Amino acid sequence: GESVGLHLPTLSVQEGDNSIINCAYSNSASDYFIWYKQESGKGPQFIIDIRSNMDKRQGQRVTVLLNKTVKHLSLQIAATQPGDSAVYFCAETLMKTSYDKVIFGPGTSLSVIP
Amino acid sequence: EAQVTQNPRYLITVTGKKLTVTCSQNMNHEYMSWYRQDPGLGLRQIYYSMNVEVTDKGDVPEGYKVSRKEKRNFPLILESPSPNQTSLYFCASSTGVNGGPGQFFGPGTRLTVL
Numbered sequence: 576g577e578s579v580g581l582h583l584p585t586l587s588v589q590e591g592d593n594s595i596i597n598c599a600y601s602n603s604a605s606d607y608f609i610w611y612k613q614e615s616g617k618g619p620q621f622i623i624d625i626r627s628n629m630d631k632r633q634g635q636r637v638t639v640l641l642n643k644t645v646k647h648l649s650l651q652i653a654a655t656q657p658g659d660s661a662v663y664f665c666a667e668t669l670m671k672t673s674y675d676k677v678i679f680g681p682g683t684s685l686s687v688i689p
Numbered sequence: 690e691a692q693v694t695q696n697p698r699y700l701i702t703v704t705g706k707k708l709t710v711t712c713s714q715n716m717n718h719e720y721m722s723w724y725r726q727d728p729g730l731g732l733r734q735i736y737y738s739m740n741v742e743v744t745d746k747g748d749v750p751e752g753y754k755v756s757r758k759e760k761r762n763f764p765l766i767l768e769s770p771s772p773n774q775t776s777l778y779f780c781a782s783s784t785g786v787n788g789g790p791g792q793f794f795g796p797g798t799r800l801t802v803l
Contacts, residue, residue: 609791609792611791611794617796617797618693618779618781618794618795618796618797619732619779619781619792619794620794621791621792621793624791664731664732666732666791676734676737676745676746676747676748677722677734677737677747677792678734678748679724679731679732679733679734680731681730681731682731
C-alpha cells in the first residue's frame, strides 16, 4: 500500500490492550471534532465525532475525550485488534451555521502486535 | 451503495498540461471538499463547497480551481500543473450543518507531474 506519512508519531500496542491516541488541536474556536482512520492505500474513514459542548463520547470500542481548556483530544480504542492498525487523524472545524474549512492533525500510526 | 468516486485514480502528466480530476457523490450531500495528502504534511484542504455555486478556499488553494454546478459533482481543475502539485488527492462529502458522520472520502487520486 501507499505510505501516507513518513514522519508520523507511532504507537505500538499488544493485541487486546487498550490504545490511546492523542491530538492537540489548533483553534480554540473550533466546535466540532472528528477522528478518522486511514488504512494503507485507502481514503480516511470516519470513526467518531464530538461537539464542543461535550467532554466525552463513546462508540463501539472507541471513546473520544475532549479537553477544551488545553485544546486536546484523545481517542481510546478498547481491546485493540490487528485490524485497528492504521493511521489515525483528528480533525477540527468551526460549524457555526454551516461547515467551515477543516483542519487535520498530522496523524498517528498505530501498529498492533499480534 | 453510498460512495464518493474519483477519476482517474492514477495520473502522470507533464508541467503545464491542464487536467481535471472528477469527484461525484451519490448521497445528496451538500458539503464537498478536496484535500491533498503529502508525507510529513498530512491532509490539507484545498477547496470546499457548502452547496451548489458556493465554494471557498481551504488552506492550500493556489494553483487549483473548482466548480460546483451540480450537487453531486465537484471537479478539481489544475490549469497549469507544476511538479509541486504531485500528491495524493482526496475528495470528500458530508451532510453539512445538520451533522452526520463527518465526511465520506473517495479512494484517492495519485497525481504525478513531471
